Amino acid sequence: MEVTGGSCRLGLWHVHVWWSGHTIHRVRFASTGIPGPVPAPILKYCAGQAVDLTGLATIACEGDAISARIYRAVREVPYGSTATYGQIAALVGTSPLAVGRAMAHNPTPLVVPCHRIVAAKGIGGFSPALEIKELLLALEQKGKKRAEQ
Structure with missing residues (x-):
């Protein structure tokens, strides 16, 4: 195809x-x-x-590599919600550092919503710019409120 x-x-x-x-x-x-x-x-x-x-399917979730397992767990974080690197690590059986590394190399952001994964004490990082993560989180909060009305 x-x-x-x-x-x-x-x-x-x-x-x-x-x-x-x-x-x-x-x-x-x-x-x-x-x-x-x-x-x-x-x-x-x-x-x-x-x-x-x-x-939508994503090539990021194919296979059984640790990154694919992390991406599948991240896809379970609901729209308008967040989870920490540590929470995802506990679900997958790895370290928060490994989750952060996978998020940094995510080939399909939005579809694997890495912006929803935050640090235990702060927002965490985002490539290419932290302002995009802030924009996406704010967009989802507004969308969630509209959907609940």
């Missing part, structure tokens, strides 16, 4: 998505966009709608 790429806006950022069918191959954040389509659930998510992205 051919991989398609495109981007949509997320605040001042662009979300680049490479995908085929219902499988997401890569997501990244950039200051400029690229032409092409983006899956509808990601468009809705970036527009601030409370969307469950677990209907």
